[in-house]
Amino acid sequence: MTSETIFREYRPSDAERSDRSAGDRLRHREKVRESIRENIADIIAEESIIGKDKDKVIKVPLRGIKEYRFIFGENAPGAAQGDGNAQPGQVVGKAGKDGQGQGEGQAGDRPGVDYYETDVTLEELIEIMFEDLELPNLERRALREIPSDRIAKRKGYRHVGIRVRLDKRRTARQRVMRQMAARKHENAAAADAAALGEAAEERRFPFRKDDLRYKHLEIDTREESNAAVLCIMDTSGSMDTMKKYLARSFFFLLYQFISTRYRNVEIVFIAHHTEANEVTEEEFFHKGESGGTFISSGYQKALDIIAERYHPSLWNLYAFHCSDGDNFDSDNPAAIRTARELCDVCNLFGYGEIKPLGSRYYESSMLNVFRRLDAPNFQAVLIERKEDIWPSFKAFLSKDRVKE
């Protein structure tokens, strides 16, 4: 028999003190963030982030922090226990791809086979996205950023208000004024009283509600913090689901980006085929139209809306047009003309031609037409697949015109 066994009792104080993995967790967290940043282009190209609100939690698969080691691949058979009547040919699980988790059928513990994902909120993701985006021209953008977008100006005084805005000086003055007015009347009364031989007693003279004066503030929204995003999309028959999806990703990014820059962002959806309409977001992405395309109709509609609601001196305008490049030739001169007008009023105007891979060579393209448009804040990009969205988005924003 060996020596006595020792029992160490549980002490809560020990447990509180020893969060031993805190440092390693932090370091891991940093790695995760780093890894997200490296894979941001792939992540934003995934459809799951579109049309979700900012608190939405996204599962992000992590590639960077797998712990690699030599492991066996697909053709390694495994052994497992059955439920009593295993038969050859029976399916027992799903094979993992790329060493991802193998679900139920996994036998024993194979080292290194771990598929890892982490939760990130959309906002965090966008944050990382823009960190990534802003590296090259940080300074320029920092200048354009307007930190105090809401300014409160004093504008007069009011009888009602909140306690912190109470103007003591003015309130006291009101009381004195009232007292003076009251004294006139009192003096007359006192004279009568003196005549009667009574001593005038000093009376309390309290504040009344009427005396209170509050500072009044008016909120003045600076023009620079207004922005309008005009999403123009070709909804003609040639736009299929894939093309619409790519367009959607791009608009989403644009909207998210603009939202982080400006306090007040409005978004306008313009769908066009041979004529243009302002539609809701739902209709914008889901409504299918058929028929031909006049690109200029969409631009004209945008110009009309701008003239009507968003004066360029008050609004930062961002217009982007997605199309598959199919336009009636006769419309091209009009398209160029209206595009130029849009460039004049917008901070940025972009044209994205969506051509899923392979279709590029046999379909007509507007890119050649727009090459003649040499406005500095115009950018035409070609989107062939999901991975192109991020680079073209970057290219688009790089043309942002600094507003004086």
Add this chain to the structure above:
Amino acid sequence: MANYEISDLVEWDKRIREKAAAFGLDWYPQEFEICDHTGMLGYMAYSGMPSHYPHWSYGKAYEKLKTLYDYGVNGLPYEMVINSNPAIAYLMRDNTLLLQILTIAHVYGHNDFFKNNFTYKSTRAELTIERFKAHALRVRRYCEDPSIGIDKVERILDAAHALAFQCRRNLAIKKLDREEQLTRAIEAARPRTDPFARIHARPEFHEPDMRKTPLEPDEDVLLFIRDHNPFLAEWERDLLTIVDEETKYFLPMMETKIMNEGWASYWHKKILESLDLDQGLRLEFIVRHNQVLRPIPGQINPYHLGFKIWEDLHRRHENPTPEEIKKYGAPAKSGDEKIFEAREVERDSSFLRRYLTEELMREMDLFQYEARGDELVVDKVSDEEGWKTVKETLIKNVGAGSIPVIKVEDADFGHNRTLYLKHYHDGRDLQLEYAEKTIAFVHRLWGRETVLETTLQGKRSLLCFNDRGFSVRALK
């Protein structure tokens, strides 16, 4: 919550030890520490070590465990015990009295196994705690050293962790040093004494290549790089040593998982059955015991498999059926003698090979599966023609068998200081993405071009990693 006092545990522990001693178990002094679930998660992330060097992968492990625990996917183990002298075990504070009793009995089973199984002889249990602490101190010091810093330390540790298990599997076999290898090579080259030398053609003498490094293929990749890359700094070598020492400490546990868990389960059952529990405790014991030892279809539950084999082995030596006597011969040893012998001299692969019988495999419905397209499909079952294949597959996948064997063949391949590694292919291909990333880690440590010979889909191939990146070449 808990329905016990420490004094109860002390009392029960005493009774359990009496029983265990009567059964012939032999253990290191034991220490129990009561901890809560956060503490347990913390210990789990660091493999139970009271102190351990820092690395982000343990943070990852913790988060993963915690997530699984929080969402109720995985529960926590009732106990955790580490191979040290004295052995340290952690008991969950919130467990019921019965669970604590069961756990304590279980822990003595493990403790006995640690002390007596041959694979643990090399782990120096009396130094475990101190060694891990010293490792932690050294790594922390490198992290804090302004000329090194955490980034550089991680750079080496990441690479070392990737290669950690590329080491010798059976630590009981002595590794020869270069001198001994030389002697052996010369011995082997020397012509045998041949009584019929006069009528035989004189054998040609092959001079062994004595300049080759390594003389014999070396499985300890980390140590080989440590000793043969002259450009590594002292602290880098030390990190490689630390990682290697930890691997060699954990390797026996990997190599005896099924035996060890089965052994502990076998004894906790015996001990608790002999303890005279009152009815409430006894019922709870049966429920808990069956929970732990239930077969999990589609997987291998090491507790269940191990327990079954131990029980079967004992029974076959106590009262074998006539068929068994016909098949395996009459038992020469008593059941207890046999199992105590097996717990000393076997590890999982040999244990399964010797004692997992066809009948037992059929009873447990073991099968072999393989990937077909997106699905895992049962390929062979334990019937008359299939059981041997299933058994082979099972043995291949236990312990270090699930790690590819890769050895250093040549440290100066093409007289170029290219490191030539060879994967000893046994029918299972390497996972290429992982191989690519891992070979990059070898390259990081070796500092020169690194190549790995392997077989991919039946073709001999060479995976290369050099300054230009990764490439795959077909070999003739």
